[in-house]
Amino acid sequence: MEFNTDTLKKYLDILDLDPDSHPTPDEIYRAYHKLETFYTSDSIVLDPLDDELDDNERILILQKLEDAFHFLNDHFKAESQEEELLGSPENVNIEIEDTLVEYVPETDWEERVSLEDHIPISIEQTNEIEPEKEIEPVITLSNEEESENHVEYITPPATIETPIEIKSIPEPPKENGTHSLENLPVNGLVFQMVREKKGLSINDLASQTGIAERDLIALEMEQFEKFQEAGDLRYFIVSLAKALSMDHLRAAEEYMKRYRQWKREHEY
Amino acid sequence: MKSEIWAIGGGKGGTGKSFVTSSIGMNLAQQGKRVTLIDADLGGANLHTFLRMKKPKHSLTDFFESKTPLSDIIKNTDVPNLRFITGDVRSLDTTGVKYAQKLKLYRHIRNISSDYVLIDLGAGSNHDTIDSFLVADRMIAVILPEETSLDNLYLFIKKVLFRKVNRLLGDYGLRDIARKAWEERNRKEIRNIKELILYVKNISPEIRTLVEKSLADFTLYIIVNQVKNEQHIETGFATKSILQQYFELDAKYLGYIRYNEFFWKFVKDTNSFKQFSPSVSTALEIGSIVQNLMENKQLNLSQVHNGI
Numbered sequence A: 001m002e003f004n005t006d007t008l009k010k011y012l013d014i015l016d017l018d019p020d021s022h023p024t025p026d027e028i029y030r031a032y033h034k035l036e037t038f039y040t041s042d043s044i045v046l047d048p049l050d051d052e053l054d055d056n057e058r059i060l061i062l063q064k065l066e067d068a069f070h071f072l073n074d075h076f077k078a079e080s081q082e083e084e085l086l087g088s089p090e091n092v093n094i095e096i097e098d099t100l101v102e103y104v105p106e107t108d109w110e111e112r113v114s115l116e117d118h119i120p121i122s123i124e125q126t127n128e129i130e131p132e133k134e135i136e137p138v139i140t141l142s143n144e145e146e147s148e149n150h151v152e153y154i155t156p157p158a159t160i161e162t163p164i165e166i167k168s169i170p171e172p173p174k175e176n177g178t179h180s181l182e183n184l185p186v187n188g189l190v191f192q193m194v195r196e197k198k199g200l201s202i203n204d205l206a207s208q209t210g211i212a213e214r215d216l217i218a219l220e221m222e223q224f225e226k227f228q229e230a231g232d233l234r235y236f237i238v239s240l241a242k243a244l245s246m247d248h249l250r251a252a253e254e255y256m257k258r259y260r261q262w263k264r265e266h267e268y
Numbered sequence B: 001m002k003s004e005i006w007a008i009g010g011g012k013g014g015t016g017k018s019f020v021t022s023s024i025g026m027n028l029a030q031q032g033k034r035v036t037l038i039d040a041d042l043g044g045a046n047l048h049t050f051l052r053m054k055k056p057k058h059s060l061t062d063f064f065e066s067k068t069p070l071s072d073i074i075k076n077t078d079v080p081n082l083r084f085i086t087g088d089v090r091s092l093d094t095t096g097v098k099y100a101q102k103l104k105l106y107r108h109i110r111n112i113s114s115d116y117v118l119i120d121l122g123a124g125s126n127h128d129t130i131d132s133f134l135v136a137d138r139m140i141a142v143i144l145p146e147e148t149s150l151d152n153l154y155l156f157i158k159k160v161l162f163r164k165v166n167r168l169l170g171d172y173g174l175r176d177i178a179r180k181a182w183e184e185r186n187r188k189e190i191r192n193i194k195e196l197i198l199y200v201k202n203i204s205p206e207i208r209t210l211v212e213k214s215l216a217d218f219t220l221y222i223i224v225n226q227v228k229n230e231q232h233i234e235t236g237f238a239t240k241s242i243l244q245q246y247f248e249l250d251a252k253y254l255g256y257i258r259y260n261e262f263f264w265k266f267v268k269d270t271n272s273f274k275q276f277s278p279s280v281s282t283a284l285e286i287g288s289i290v291q292n293l294m295e296n297k298q299l300n301l302s303q304v305h306n307g308i
Helices: A006-014 A025-039 A055-085 A188-197 A202-209 A213-220 A230-243 A248-265 B017-030 B060-065 B099-110 B127-135 B147-171 B175-183 B193-201 B205-216 B230-245 B261-270 B281-295 B301-306
Strands: A139-141 A164-166 B004-009 B035-039 B082-086 B116-120 B138-143 B219-227 B250-258
Touching: A006 A055, A006 A230, A006 B230, A025 A055, A025 B230, A025 B301, A055 A230, A055 A248, A055 B230, A188 A213, A202 A213, A202 A230, A213 A230, A230 A248, B004 B017, B004 B127, B017 B035, B017 B082, B017 B116, B017 B138, B017 B219, B017 B281, B060 B099, B099 B116, B099 B127, B127 B147, B138 B147, B147 B175, B147 B193, B147 B205, B147 B230, B175 B193, B193 B205, B219 B230, B230 B250, B230 B301, B250 B281
Parallel strands: B004 B116, B004 B138, B035 B082, B035 B116, B138 B219, B219 B250
Antiparallel strands: A139 A164
């Protein structure tokens, strides 16, 4: 029997599971669900923090719990799948939908608004933006070519040797010619664009955030395989988004979604 | 060999800290460990009542004022391996004790020939109490499954955090930064202790690393007392989660103690608090908590569902 690594123990601890155990998907889900319920209800433990634990904080925490769930579920599901192949008794596989847990703050029915309306989107705009420029749906980064409509501020970092093809990003809605970088779903390329618009190099960001340059590059390139732990990845994303004056909650939500999708596609 | 120090605190409220301190002490003593209990409870040093002792003549006040050595202040109890120091109202919870004196006390406490030193901090939450809390190897908070108790715990934790950060900054000659930032918090848009800590962390990368390291070292051990139902048991898990996720502190749920209406009757009638019969459920619960403390383990969900 394998022993659990420190990372695993950390995630098990977050969900109040035995750090030396190999929980079933059912146990993992129940543990997660209990905490999820706790953070989306009132209780004597939460009420004293009413004035400071606001909705955004709760969402952040729920995200962390969700990550813990996904991590443990993926890890131990793989194990239990192995067991199934070897002829163990049936396991129940429970998956939760890969959506943000909906937390609706208590308000009067009339005033009830969706959380999305609350989340401010605030990416700085600078004078250098030319409103007419559109962003290409598919962009290939390479040291040699530059396509015609290539947005001029995209330059590959010096240390990248192989060309990377970034998957398509949706076209931004056109609104009276106003620049709409802020409406793009956040992904690695968007981070790069925001960074370059601000005139920041990878090195600048590294100094500012304390994140290693190679990690920043990997984030922008969406080289997910370079990140072992979802928790670390999220931490990087949030730090990066804050350094770029982006809405860090949205950034984390959207970027981590892409990460999880990648993970699912790359499971055995 | 130096003694291990466990401090029991958590802020205001009669949550049962003295009871827990003396119970843990007795459990350890019965296992053959040498234990010294220190009563530092401002609310009326009454640990001696739990031990069925008369209030001792000498207290820590004599240590501070008359330089009486600790060895003269420590009293034996009727329980083998269990000794006791009374704090007295004035000793650990006044601001009159200079920092240097406190350090001296802690040094002496470390060198008491005991395996374990348990400090009952009672309801106190000023600098001296908090410093005593911070100097301990294990920081244990006893709470009741009631909102006021959680409220008091958070207040206590915030003071502890503030103190810890201030002390850290003080070590680097930046003592006033946190205090000033807190005083100007409206202008700086600092709404609470978390944002204050973020503010301090952003002073410089070096400070950030130091603060993170300092906070990573801090673990709070939780005991829930007077549990009457399963929801009360859950309070421990919930509190641990909030401490980890919101306050970003390491926390462990040691266990719970069921409300036992027969317990006090038992103690009063038989006058035998000292003789814990292992069949008393409270004794079992204490034993489980002590085991978790010694093995650095905690309660987890499967233990609760399967019944301990």
